[in-house]
Amino acid sequence: xxxxIISFGKISEFIHHQQVEISNxxxxxxxxxxxxxxxPELADMKYKLAVNQNLIQSNQSLKNxxxxxxxxxxxxx
Amino acid sequence: xxxxxxxxxxxxxxxxTIAQNKLINSSIxxxxxxxxxxxxxxxxxxxxxxxxxxxxxxxxxxxxxxxQILFTTEDLDxxxxxxxxxxxxxMNPEISIAEHPLRxxxxxxxxxxxxxxxxxxxxxxxxxxxxxNDACALLQKPLIFAAVSGFEGQLAIFNVxxxxxxxxxxxxxxxxxxxxxEIQNCAENGILGVLPGIIGTMAAAEAIKLxxxxxxxxxxxxxxxxxxxxxxxxxxxxxGNDYVLPKSKADFILMEDNQSHFIALAYEEIDLTQMLLLxxxxxxxxxxxxxxxxxxxxxxxxxLQVPMTEFNAFMQxxxxxxxIILLCQHGIRSVAAAELLQEKYxxxxxxxxxxxxxxxxxxxxxxx
Numbered sequence: 001x002x003x004x005i006i007s008f009g010k011i012s013e014f015i016h017h018q019q020v021e022i023s024n025x026x027x028x029x030x031x032x033x034x035x036x037x038x039x040p041e042l043a044d045m046k047y048k049l050a051v052n053q054n055l056i057q058s059n060q061s062l063k064n065x066x067x068x069x070x071x072x073x074x075x076x077x
Numbered sequence: 078x079x080x081x082x083x084x085x086x087x088x089x090x091x092x093x094t095i096a097q098n099k100l101i102n103s104s105i106x107x108x109x110x111x112x113x114x115x116x117x118x119x120x121x122x123x124x125x126x127x128x129x130x131x132x133x134x135x136x137x138x139x140x141x142x143x144x145q146i147l148f149t150t151e152d153l154d155x156x157x158x159x160x161x162x163x164x165x166x167x168m169n170p171e172i173s174i175a176e177h178p179l180r181x182x183x184x185x186x187x188x189x190x191x192x193x194x195x196x197x198x199x200x201x202x203x204x205x206x207x208x209x210n211d212a213c214a215l216l217q218k219p220l221i222f223a224a225v226s227g228f229e230g231q232l233a234i235f236n237v238x239x240x241x242x243x244x245x246x247x248x249x250x251x252x253x254x255x256x257x258x259e260i261q262n263c264a265e266n267g268i269l270g271v272l273p274g275i276i277g278t279m280a281a282a283e284a285i286k287l288x289x290x291x292x293x294x295x296x297x298x299x300x301x302x303x304x305x306x307x308x309x310x311x312x313x314x315x316x317g318n319d320y321v322l323p324k325s326k327a328d329f330i331l332m333e334d335n336q337s338h339f340i341a342l343a344y345e346e347i348d349l350t351q352m353l354l355l356x357x358x359x360x361x362x363x364x365x366x367x368x369x370x371x372x373x374x375x376x377x378x379x380x381l382q383v384p385m386t387e388f389n390a391f392m393q394x395x396x397x398x399x400x401i402i403l404l405c406q407h408g409i410r411s412v413a414a415a416e417l418l419q420e421k422y423x424x425x426x427x428x429x430x431x432x433x434x435x436x437x438x439x440x441x442x443x444x445x
Contacts, residue, residue: 006310008301009226046255050312055250055299057317069312071301073251074224074231076268077113077201 001025001062005035007070011047015039015070029059031068047072079171083125096289097125101172103288104128106193108181108209110157111135112144112273113199113223113280119147120281122165126288128173129165130193133157134180138436144270181205183330186212195287197221197280199273203254208333210235210247214322215329219287222247223280227266230276232300233314234283245297245314252320257412272304344415344428349438352402352431361429362398366405366414373435373442385410392421400427408434 001022007015015035025031028049036043049056050069062068080087083097105126107117110133121129137145137152137160145157152160158178165174177189186208190196196218198209206224213220213236220235235246279302286294301310323329347355355361365380366388375382383391385405401418403411411430418428435442 008303008310009229045259046251046253048250053310053312055312055314057249057315057319069310071250071299071312073203073255074226074229075201075203075206075255076225076266077109077111077199077223077273 001064003031003062004065004067005070006067009072009074011042011045011070011072014041025062027059027061028056028068031062035070042070045072078125082169082171086124091291092289096291099288099290100125100285101127103195104130104193105195105197105284106130106132106177106190107197107199108132108205109199109201110145110147110161111141111199111201112268112270113225113277115145115147115161116274116277117197117199117223117281117284118161118165119168120278121284122169122172122174124281124285125169125172126284128175128193130175130177130189131158131161132177132179132181132189133161134178140436144268144273146274181208183208183333187216187326190216190218193218195219195221195284197223197284199223199277199280206247207254211322211329211333214246214248215324215326217244220246221280221283221287223276225268225273225276228269228272228304230272230279230302230304232276232279232283232295232302233298234287234295237287237294237296239297243297243316245316246322248320248322249314249317250299252317257409257416259413269304275304276302344412344419344430346408346412346432347402347429348432349441352404352429355400355402355429360398361400361402361427362396363402363404364414366403366410367435371406373439375435375442380404383414385414388414388417392417396422396426398426400429402429402431404431404434406434407436408432 003020005020006017025034048071051066078101086092086097087094103126105121107114110131135157136154137148137157142148147161147164156178158176162174162176190212196213198206200206217236219237222233222235224231236244238244283294286292297314299312299314323332363380365375365382366385368384403414405411408431415428415430
């Protein structure tokens with residue numbers, strides 16, 4: 001499956017904007033596993049996924065060419 | 078209402094007298110008179126919001142001035158709320174400015190926010206942000222969330238129902254607060270002064286849109302803004318299913334207190350006097366966890382220098398001292414280091430973190 005990954009804040013320092021071609025990833029839970037294995041720093045951080053600009057609250061299937069965003073919390077003021 | 082003052086808004090198509098009257102009859106509480114708070118307050122004041130409350134317990138320091146544009150060099154060490162209120166009253170004497178020179182906590186938050194139609198969160202820490210979120214969610218008080226990090230910002234409106242009758246809050250995006258030190262703040266991460274100016278101005282615009290009923294405010298929408306490439310990304314917030322909000326004020330106080338106890342108590346935060354005492358009595362090991370480029374440079378015969386970026390490697394060694402005092406610029410990274418040491422040594426060692434850091438006690442550290 002081909003996915004576009006965009007990320008923000010600190011996460012964008014180690015996960016750059018990219019197109020990925022991944023096999024064996026059919027849903028957002030599997031994608032989280034894939035991301036946290038490929039980028040171990042992510043596993044220690046709070047973040048939320050959005051698929052095609054919709055926040056993911058529970059496991060959801062992915063389809064070819066979905067755009068996945070990885071959003072961390074910001075606290076600065 | 079002085080029509081000349083607001084004449085450019087009164088002639089504005091799609092705004093006019095009806096919208097301006099809504100602004101005059103509204104009240105907004107701005108929490109945090111910092112990088113976000115300053116432009117928020119300035120534009121709300123200028124626009125003619127009838128009542129504006131300001132909450133902040135801090136004083137003005139030199140490192141604030143590059144982004145907190147209500148303040149001047151002559152205002153150093155003055156309370157932010159007092160100086161901000163004076164300036165805003167000069168800007169627009171027709172409106173009412175209420176001063177709340179305090180830090181919101183579980184005991185005072187309801188009595189303050191109840192008086193306002195809208196709350197704007199421009200604070201600089203997760204403790205305050207979750208406290209404000211939970212209290213506003215409980216009261217279903219409209220909350221405008223604004224936050225910055227590095228060159229990026231976030232903005233959203235919570236507790237306002239969309240056309241489907243759905244309202245969301247911050248916990249729908251991030252149900253659990255990050256651990257202390259997990260996310261860097263402005264002091265550690267740095268911030269380009271103009272960024273909170275942009276995000277704060279956008280937050281003021283959202284408040285005006287929401288009150289006046291114009292345009293499409295960011296209800297159930299998180300806006301992400303990147304200053305470096307001028308891009309915006311919005312995501313639709315849906316209701317989460319992995320958190321519980323308090324159902325009553327009593328429930329709220331219990332829950333928030335439990336949350337903060339959960340974070341603390343494993344190590345102790347101390348002030349300068351305690352640090353000096355411990356150093357004499359206990360032969361405590363003093364560790365400065367700042368990066369090597371940071372000022373002031375401390376006496377390396379007294380303070381062992383272990384930057385946070387090297388802390389994990391340092392943890393591989395065994396530390397002999399029974400007591401360890403950690404310090405950094407503002408006392409935030411030192412808390413993260415204290416937690417790491419606590420994980421390794423449990424109660425076998427006494428771990429301390431200098432609260433407020435070198436910045437708070439700078440007179441002591443600069444005199445040498």
